[in-house]
Amino acid sequence: MRDIIVIGGSTGAIEVLAEICANFPANLAAAVFVVVHVGSSGNDLLAGIVDRRGPLRAIMAVDEAPIERGTITVAPADHHLLVMTDQIRLGRGPRENMTRPAIDPLFRSAAISHGPQVIGVLLSGMLNDGSAGLAAIKRCGGVAVVQNPSDARADEMPLSALRACDVDYRARTVEFGGLLTRLAREPAGAAVPIPPDIALEVAIALGTALDTPAIRKIADPVALTCPACGGVLSELQSKPPLRFRCQTGHGFTAEILDQQQSGPTEQAIMVALRIVQERATLTERMAQEARAGGRNHSASMLEQRLEELRKHAEQLRQVAINARY
Incomplete structure (x- = not known):
């Protein structure tokens, strides 16, 4: 049954x-x-x-x-x-x-x-x-x-x-x-052979240590990093869904891996945006000071740099929006 x-x-x-x-x-x-x-x-x-x-x-x-x-x-x-x-x-x-x-x-x-x-x-x-x-x-x-x-x-x-x-x-x-x-209440069907890759993943969940030869039986290394431990990820051969495991055993579907990777990326973008905005604020203040002191050539150069910084800030802002959505 x-x-x-x-x-x-x-x-x-x-x-x-x-x-x-x-x-x-x-x-x-x-x-x-x-x-x-x-x-x-x-x-x-x-x-x-x-x-x-x-x-x-x-x-x-x-x-x-x-x-x-x-x-x-x-x-x-x-x-x-x-x-x-x-x-x-x-x-x-x-x-x-x-x-x-x-x-x-x-x-x-x-x-x-x-x-x-x-x-x-x-x-x-x-x-x-x-x-x-x-x-x-x-x-x-x-x-x-x-x-x-x-x-x-x-x-x-x-x-x-x-x-x-x-x-x-x-x-x-x-x-x-x-x-x-x-x-x-219905009778079960006939038994089928158990795929060894499923059995290995159950052993991982139990806490069995995973080594390179074992992971190579079910997955192929890829140029991606595990967000949980920083180890090298391997792509599981059984799919769909597209999945990855590291040699420690952490497992991810592609969608969840993408979600985990997007957090640090978005954070880095926001840090860069903050730095550019702070430089723009400082440059604007320097340009105002130069203009008030009659140093028109310096003021013009600073205003040109300010315009470039504002463009960079807007580009980063758009990248952050796209990364989020």
């Missing part, structure tokens, strides 16, 4: 998750695992929110606890939630997409451990954590479900998942409870 349900989401996902759990039957013969990006303290409150909304018990994940059908297990703060063959593991491996817990490690771990028994669900959220993990579930024979983008408060995660793999179902908030209950 399809008795492993893994759910991930971010912005706008808590309300949807609460509605899903409220519509689960009390006799659901599946174990449910949840990762939602809610910040370091919010994770520890999520289990209580979910527990109050439906008939199923919701608990905070504990390392090496057994898998319990009819229970909703929520990732604790600052740990990757991993579903192994017969137990839960909490990993302190590197952050993925700048978060821990991240959705992708949960999805991948369930995929390699339970294959076609897995139902992967990606809810509302920004950027694209979860897309690679949902694709991994499909590669291992599981079922992929996303929130209908038109129903999501933040549609980037569902849209990215639709680009990353052949999603089996799109559902609106009111449809999830019934759909997942029905899927959990």
Whole structure:
């Protein structure tokens, strides 16, 4: 049977998750695992929110606890939630997409451990954590479900998942409870071979040290720097989505890497703009002083420089706007 349900989401996902759990039957013969990006303290409150909304018990994940059908297990703060063959593991491996817990490690771990028994669900959220993990579930024979983008408060995660793999179902908030209950009652498909690259990424989330030969098995070096540790990034061979990892193990989709790189770039542009504006202010004051003292030639040269500085400032301002939007 399809008795492993893994759910991930971010912005706008808590309300949807609460509605899903409220519509689960009390006799659901599946174990449910949840990762939602809610910040370091919010994770520890999520289990209580979910527990109050439906008939199923919701608990905070504990390392090496057994898998319990009819229970909703929520990732604790600052740990990757991993579903192994017969137990839960909490990993302190590197952050993925700048978060821990991240959705992708949960999805991948369930995929390699339970294959076609897995139902992967990606809810509302920004950027694209979860897309690679949902694709991994499909590669291992599981079922992929996303929130209908038109129903999501933040549609980037569902849209990215639709680009990353052949999603089996799109559902609106009111449809999830019934759909997942029905899927959990259906027999699982035949087992398929587990791709070794997915297994290696699960080991990284658990905290297994990564070396150059290991990363070369799944990725190719590129001329990019990891924003988390400054190491060299390698491009993952499995795509979509386009992803990168460093030798420390930090992982990024291209979109999240671009977001992380844009911060220092914008900051550098703003520093340059401030310096140019300060030079323009000083030059203007010097030109006024020269003109007042009858040094017209010097004043003209300074005014010409002032005009150039103002043009440079405007160019930098436009670059900053474009970098931001």
